[in-house]
Amino acid sequence: MLDEAITYSLRNIQADSGQYYQNIASFTDEVLDKAASLEPLKRNFQASLSPSGLSRDPLEIPFELLLLGTIWRVYGGRALSLSTLPRLALTGLSNLRDGVPSLKRGIDGLRGILETLFLSPFHSLELFQPTLPHLDALLGWLSATGEFKQEVSRFRDWRNYWGSLSPTKAGEEMEAVLGFASWFEDRCEQVLGSYTLPLERFLEEKYPKYRWREDLIACGRKRVEYHANMVGAEILNRAYREAFLRQPKREVLLPSCMCNHPEQCRAKESPLGLRCTGCDSDCRVHQLRNAGAKKGFGVILMKHQSSLFRGWPAGEIAIVGVACVSTLIGGGLKAKASSIPAQCVLLDHCGCRSHWHESGIKTDINLAELYHLLEIDDLKESA
Ligand code: SF4
Ligand code: SF4
Structure with a gap:
């Protein structure tokens, strides 16, 4: 499997990704134990939140x-090299792209050029410090990429909290957060490193060809970011589990890379998104649609994350979102911001033609994990 994997494989050398889900559950316990050392900081932050803001x-x-x-550890240095004008231009274009989908193509071309000139990892890096001005630079850089919208809105609450403390106290707390991330970087390499080995080769051999492309930042994420997203997905599943279970109407959101032939897919628009019409019995999306008809869940094909949940009724539907490691967290946070209880399943590997592979590789998920989240027992009858 590792030979086929582009950036990561949850199957590793196993027949399926079952072992991954056991490993990630126990490693997440370890990460949460380690985070207990940040308890006073967590308490003070929660007490500082405005009742009208995002509840956590x-x-x-x-x-x-x-x-x-x-x-911060990955991009903090790069963020210091970004000056105001390109930052404002890139952030404005990213917002325009989300607001006016018909302009996406033209904007993507322009953003590819600007990203390569001003955000690319090929720039020399400066050293950053755990200070508010350097955190502001990071938030500005992240906004300019257009890839971290949900994350930035949460990080702004942390910025405001640290802004309310003395510079010394804020600096100590930011230093502690970076220390926690440093511990994580070392430890996750030992526990999760085998799943992301292919990413090293991808970044070295294929990634330089992403210059001038709009997905330069999205496709250049580092291994430690993949590992943080893997643990993050597990934490969010735990955090949102009860709300998900309270909601009887469930939809599974699948990415187009799971289709047998995404370019000729005959899925039709519906109020919530694209619905499979069953043109190919071998297509995994079709099989899941049929399983859902028997087991009481719907299946929706996702187009773009920017239009995700637009027009959805709040508080009526729970979702299981499926995506690759580099994109899943943004979708999960967007569901929370849209008041949609969510669970998530990672693709066993990535493979779409738009971002990862010249002709596209069909992707898949661990069905046992999906059915576990949906509380479905009889796997054989459902698949
Ligand atoms: S079976 Fe469904 S999802 Fe698959 S290609 Fe056909 S319409 Fe699209
Ligand atoms: S491989 Fe990742 S980015 Fe591409 S369509 Fe699938 S989930 Fe989306």
């Missing part, structure tokens, strides 16, 4: 700290 499950706090610390 207690588990979302260590998740945010893990993500913030990891992302």
Whole structure:
């Protein structure tokens, strides 16, 4: 399997990804134990939140700290090289792209050029410090990429919290978060490193060809970011589980890379999104649609994350979102921001033609994990 994998494989050398789900559950326990050392910081942060802001499950706090610390360590230096004008131009274009989908193509071309000139990893890096100005630079850089919208809106609450403390106290707390992320980077390499080995080769051999492309940042994520997203997905599943179980109407959101032939797919528009019409009995999406008809869940094919949940009724539907490691977390946070209880399943590997492979590789998920999340027991009858 590793030979076929482009960036990661949850199957590793096994026949399926069952072992991965056992490993990620026990490693997440370890990460949460380690995060307990940040307890006073977590309590003070939660007490500082405005009642009208985003409410958080207690588990979302260590998740945010893990993500913030990891992302800061990866991009903190690069963020200091970005000046105001390109930052504003890139952020404006990213917002316009989401607001006016018909302009996407033209904007993507322009963003590819600007990203390569101003955000690319090929720039020399500067050293950053755990200070508010350097955190502001990071948030500005992340906004300019257009890839971290949900994360940035949460990190802004942390910025405001640290802004309310003395510079010394805020600096100590930010340093502790970066220390937690540093521990994570070392430890996750031992536990999860075998799943992301292919990413090293991808970044070295294929990634340089992503210059001038709009997905330059999205496809250049580092191994530690993949590992943080893997643990993050497990934490969010735990955090949102009860809300998900309370909601009887369930939809499974599948990415187009799971179709047998995405370019000729005959799925039709519906109020919630694209519905499979069953043109190919070998297509995994079709099989899941049939299983859902028997077991009481719907299946929707996703187009773009920017239009995800647009027009959905709040509080009526729970979802299981499926995506590859580099894109899943943004979708999960967007579901929370849209008041949609969510669970998630990672693709066993990535493979779409738009981002990862010249002709596209069909992707799949661990069905046992999906049915476990949906509380379906009789796997054989359902698949
Ligand atoms: S079976 Fe469904 S999802 Fe698969 S290609 Fe046909 S319409 Fe699209
Ligand atoms: S491989 Fe990832 S980015 Fe591509 S369609 Fe599938 S989930 Fe989306």
